[in-house]
Amino acid sequence: MSSPTYGLWLLLGIVFAPFYLMxxxxxxxxxxxxxxxxxxxxxxxxxxxxxxxxxxxxAVLLEIAFF
Amino acid sequence: xxxxxxxxxxxxxxxxxxxxxxxxxxxxxxxxGRPSPRYLVTLGIALAxxxxxxxxxxxxxxxxxxxxxxxxxxxxxxxxxxLYIGSFIWWVGIxxxxxxxxxxxxxxxLEKLRPVARLAELLTLAALANAGLYIVLHLxxxxxxxxxILPNLPQTIRSSPLAWDVTVITxxxxxxxxxxxxxxxxxxxxxxDRLPRVLRPLYRVVLVGYRNGERPKAERMAWWLALGxxxxxxxxxxxxxxxxxxxxxxxxxxxxxxVQGPQFLAAALTSxxxxxxxxxxxxxxxxxxxxxxxxxxxxxxxxWTGLFALLYLWxxxxxxxxxxxxxxxxxGTVAAAKLADPLFWLAMVLLAATVGHVGVQLLAPRxxxxxxxAAVAVLPVLAVLIDKTLFVVEGTMEPAFGLYHDLGSSYxxxxxxxxxxxxxxxxxxxFFLVAVKTVPLLELGEAE
Amino acid sequence: xxxxTSADADDxxxxxxxxxxxxxxxxxxVALGGQVARDAQRVISGELSGExxxxxxxxxxxxxFGLDDRPDAPSSGSPADDEGGxxxxxxxxxxxxxxxxxxxxxxAAGVLFLGEFxxxxxxxxxxxxxxxxTGPGAxxxxxxxxxxxxxxxxxxxxxxxxxxxxxxxxxxxxDACRTENGLADxxxxxxxxxYQEPDEERTQFLVxxxxxxxxxxxxxxxxxxxxxxxLADGLVLTDxxxxxxxxxxxxxxxxxxxxxxxxxxASSGGSFTGEPRDARGVAVDGDPPQGVMGKCNYCPLRQDDxxxxxxxACSVACPMDAIYVGDxxxxxxxxxxxxxxxxxxxxxxxxxxxxxxxxxxxxNVIYIGTPPSARAELVEGPVAYEAWDLIEDRRGVLEGPxxxxxxxxxxx
Numbered sequence: 065m066s067s068p069t070y071g072l073w074l075l076l077g078i079v080f081a082p083f084y085l086m087x088x089x090x091x092x093x094x095x096x097x098x099x100x101x102x103x104x105x106x107x108x109x110x111x112x113x114x115x116x117x118x119x120x121x122x123a124v125l126l127e128i129a130f131f
Numbered sequence: 132x133x134x135x136x137x138x139x140x141x142x143x144x145x146x147x148x149x150x151x152x153x154x155x156x157x158x159x160x161x162x163x164g165r166p167s168p169r170y171l172v173t174l175g176i177a178l179a180x181x182x183x184x185x186x187x188x189x190x191x192x193x194x195x196x197x198x199x200x201x202x203x204x205x206x207x208x209x210x211x212x213x214l215y216i217g218s219f220i221w222w223v224g225i226x227x228x229x230x231x232x233x234x235x236x237x238x239x240x241l242e243k244l245r246p247v248a249r250l251a252e253l254l255t256l257a258a259l260a261n262a263g264l265y266i267v268l269h270l271x272x273x274x275x276x277x278x279x280i281l282p283n284l285p286q287t288i289r290s291s292p293l294a295w296d297v298t299v300i301t302x303x304x305x306x307x308x309x310x311x312x313x314x315x316x317x318x319x320x321x322x323x324d325r326l327p328r329v330l331r332p333l334y335r336v337v338l339v340g341y342r343n344g345e346r347p348k349a350e351r352m353a354w355w356l357a358l359g360x361x362x363x364x365x366x367x368x369x370x371x372x373x374x375x376x377x378x379x380x381x382x383x384x385x386x387x388x389x390v391q392g393p394q395f396l397a398a399a400l401t402s403x404x405x406x407x408x409x410x411x412x413x414x415x416x417x418x419x420x421x422x423x424x425x426x427x428x429x430x431x432x433x434x435w436t437g438l439f440a441l442l443y444l445w446x447x448x449x450x451x452x453x454x455x456x457x458x459x460x461x462x463g464t465v466a467a468a469k470l471a472d473p474l475f476w477l478a479m480v481l482l483a484a485t486v487g488h489v490g491v492q493l494l495a496p497r498x499x500x501x502x503x504x505a506a507v508a509v510l511p512v513l514a515v516l517i518d519k520t521l522f523v524v525e526g527t528m529e530p531a532f533g534l535y536h537d538l539g540s541s542y543x544x545x546x547x548x549x550x551x552x553x554x555x556x557x558x559x560x561x562f563f564l565v566a567v568k569t570v571p572l573l574e575l576g577e578a579e
Numbered sequence: 580x581x582x583x584t585s586a587d588a589d590d591x592x593x594x595x596x597x598x599x600x601x602x603x604x605x606x607x608x609v610a611l612g613g614q615v616a617r618d619a620q621r622v623i624s625g626e627l628s629g630e631x632x633x634x635x636x637x638x639x640x641x642x643x644f645g646l647d648d649r650p651d652a653p654s655s656g657s658p659a660d661d662e663g664g665x666x667x668x669x670x671x672x673x674x675x676x677x678x679x680x681x682x683x684x685x686x687a688a689g690v691l692f693l694g695e696f697x698x699x700x701x702x703x704x705x706x707x708x709x710x711x712x713t714g715p716g717a718x719x720x721x722x723x724x725x726x727x728x729x730x731x732x733x734x735x736x737x738x739x740x741x742x743x744x745x746x747x748x749x750x751x752x753x754d755a756c757r758t759e760n761g762l763a764d765x766x767x768x769x770x771x772x773x774y775q776e777p778d779e780e781r782t783q784f785l786v787x788x789x790x791x792x793x794x795x796x797x798x799x800x801x802x803x804x805x806x807x808x809x810l811a812d813g814l815v816l817t818d819x820x821x822x823x824x825x826x827x828x829x830x831x832x833x834x835x836x837x838x839x840x841x842x843x844x845a846s847s848g849g850s851f852t853g854e855p856r857d858a859r860g861v862a863v864d865g866d867p868p869q870g871v872m873g874k875c876n877y878c879p880l881r882q883d884d885x886x887x888x889x890x891x892a893c894s895v896a897c898p899m900d901a902i903y904v905g906d907x908x909x910x911x912x913x914x915x916x917x918x919x920x921x922x923x924x925x926x927x928x929x930x931x932x933x934x935x936x937x938x939x940x941x942x943n944v945i946y947i948g949t950p951p952s953a954r955a956e957l958v959e960g961p962v963a964y965e966a967w968d969l970i971e972d973r974r975g976v977l978e979g980p981x982x983x984x985x986x987x988x989x990x991x
Binding site: 187190194195196197198199201202203204205206207208209211212266269270271272273275276279280283287288290291292293294297376380381382383458526527530531532533534535537538541545546 | 796800802803824828830834835836837838839870872939957971979982
């Protein structure tokens with residue numbers, strides 16, 4: 065009765081669209097250069113890793129202390 | 132990649148000396164000095180709040196969620212989602228302040244709000260961290276949050292709104308952090324000699340690959356970021372995956388339906404503008420920034436708050452009228468329950484007072500007062516917490532399965548849950564107490 | 580529609596049939612597509628070299644499509660597209676994906692993210708026809724084999740036929756379940772409503788068990804795949820080792836069948852000491868551990884046992900023989916045979932219903948009787964829950980221990 069993978073397309077196709085637009089703007093917008101966009105992508109990836117990595121470490125501590 | 136925090140790439144070492152700074156910039160940098168007694172007292176209060184919250188949480192971790200006021204819905208007579216989820220919605224909403232102000236400045240050219248742009252961005256980071264904290268607090272098995280969610284995301288993202296939430300909040304958090312980093316690099320480089328030496332490794336990370344001439348590109352990238360986030364956050368986070376957590380469930384008439392997206396968004400923007408107003412006022416008072424954060428800022432923020440509060444009330448009206456007039460059984464019950472709840476009316480009165488206050492100031496500009504504007508800003512912020520928590524609770528109290536109604540249900544948050552509200556405040560306070568000593572809270576002007 | 584299983588994707592014949600379906604939809608040469616797909620699998624297993632694979636179909640590709648953009652094709656430097664991946668679902672092709680993304684705007688940050696999705700096989704054509712999460716995924720839980728999940732083309736879907744015209748509200752079923760599963764106080768996996776319609780004297784009953792929905796909201800919303808459908812019999816279960824206790828399944832279920840483990844089971848009246856693991860080795864049975872969701876689960880360990888299959892604690896305990904458990908897709912199963920017999924007895928005028936069917940959950944419990952109307956009101960049943968020492972209002976027993984400051988307050 066429902067399209068079962070709609071969530072994937074909803075997220076990666078529609079909800080993420082502004083993110084793709086931003087990346088495209090970074091890359092091809094003026095003044096055109098690649099160095100700072102790459103640093104920006106580094107921040108994006110780095111922050112993701114820090115956020116979830118931090119959470120993972122915290123989870124391990126919880127596991128040891130309480131479960 | 133080389134870092135250049137201590138050595139300018141060309142020329143002699145001249146940066147960081149007083150003559151380079153304008154009077155305005157010196158005022159911006161005023162908080163960076165040694166902590167005052169008042170600062171230390173505030174720090175003590177924030178730490179005490181955080182410690183109180185922590186012991187409450189440890190109590191919950193040891194004994195389970197039995198220490199909350201929650202229970203199973205249906206025969207359990209309670210609600211499985213309560214103040215934690217209400218607060219989660221609330222903090223994600225407040226997090227919208229940062230992007231709205233930044234977007235207003237960068238995309239719409241509303242320069243008069245620029246002084247509070249960075250404050251608002253910082254508030255976004257702190258508020259999103261609190262939202263994440265509330266998800267962890269809400270869980271029965273928080274120690275599994277990474278191992279159970281991340282590896283299964285490719286599966287769960289197909290249909291689980293909560294999986295979407297986790298994804299989009301991460302994206303919003305990461306984009307906001309990157310925005311802050313890109314726009315603060317120049318300032319950090321300019322004042323690098325005044326920053327605390329202990330945190331040098333952190334500054335080094337933020338300044339990775341910094342070059343003197345990068346500012347135009349950085350500004351342009353910030354523009355694209357603002358454009359991306361101004362679509363992502365309002366339309367797809369608080370007008371999207373957060374309301375979809377509820378609006379897609381057919382068994383709960385209080386939640387189901389297409390109005391929740393706009394309704395949540397209006398709530399988010401109202402509380403966010405209120406929160407930015409309060410924050411701006413506090414910092415203006417503390418650091419005598421009357422010139423830097425001038426009256427215009429508060430006038431602008433108050434108008435936005437009033438407009439959003441009006442929209443919020445209007446959407447409530449839509450919901451109530453469709454539930455009260457000729458509604459099918461489920462919706463009718465929900466509307467009746469809502470209209471009978473004094474807390475609902477309290478929230479509506481708080482919002483109406485906000486709108487009224489702005490209206491009076493518009494009609495009689497001589498009555499404008501910064502202090503009162505900041506005081507009134509507390510009302511919509513509170514109203515949203517009350518209304519959104521009620522909304523969460525209503526859902527499972529008024530299910531489509533009519534037989535449960537006769538069993539009755541109730542919910543009152545326990546001391547552990549209330550402690551978390553205090554804790555979240557303390558965390559924001561701590562966050563800003565650290566920020567005020569480590570980064571320029573307002574954007575520096577062109578120094579040279 | 581049938582739930583997709585990760586196991587049946589690996590089943591050669593099922594896979595072949597699906598490949599044919601997909602290929603026939605494209606309007607291109609089906610035989611060629613099938614050959615390419617089979618050889619692509621041989622490449623993965625190492626039976627065939629990439630170069631040989633590239634050479635073998637180059638001319639046929641040019642003839643059929645006018646171009647050959649596979650990565651291994653002779654004189655081809657262009658990146659492979661997603662279509663090429665269909666025949667080789669497990670092939671790690673992160674590089675080509677990166678190229679595609681590069682063309683989309685150099686979204687290198689996305690590679691990490693999308694690459695993970697790609698490797699999970701989610702972009703495969705067969706993933707498009709699948710349904711939501713159907714089993715504990717990468718967390719190590721084993722999913723039952725695809726072959727046992729199907730009888731011919733039909734899926735096995737356990738459900739119940741509950742004869743409300745026979746139910747007398749004795750609560751034997753509620754108590755038997757509590758005893759067999761050692762449930763904590765206030766967790767009433769089956770629950771019996773006693774109600775009256777406005778103009779009627781007689782008390783009617785509604786036995787509320789898990790509805791084992793085909794279109795289960797609880798499975799859809801679960802952010803972890805802990806709430807899943809077991810392939811062998813279609814039972815909707817919770818993997819106690821994966822559940823994070825977010826209670827989203829509980830708010831999504833319109834029937835209110837979920838009962839969370841709010842505290843330590845032992846100090847909440849729970850007494851389960853049996854085996855929680857089913858034949859797959861997944862912990863799904865008995866009172867759940869602290870912080871984990873539980874619900875009526877149709878006694879999965881009984882269904883694993885050939886001698887007890889088709890029974891549940893409640894169905895065995897029911898003195899009125901009102902509960903029948905079995906495969907709702909099999910006309911010869913106990914519930915379907917009982918339903919047919921009752922229909923025959925009633926001369927084809929037997930009233931039946933499914934609970935809240937208009938919500939689209941496709942429940943797999945068929946009730947004999949009439950559904951409660953919107954004006955139905957709860958009444959005292961003939962047997963009180965207290966008489967069985969069962970607790971109805973869970974709020975009353977969900978009192979955590981006293982915090983230290985209250986203990987100090989009490990002493991002074």
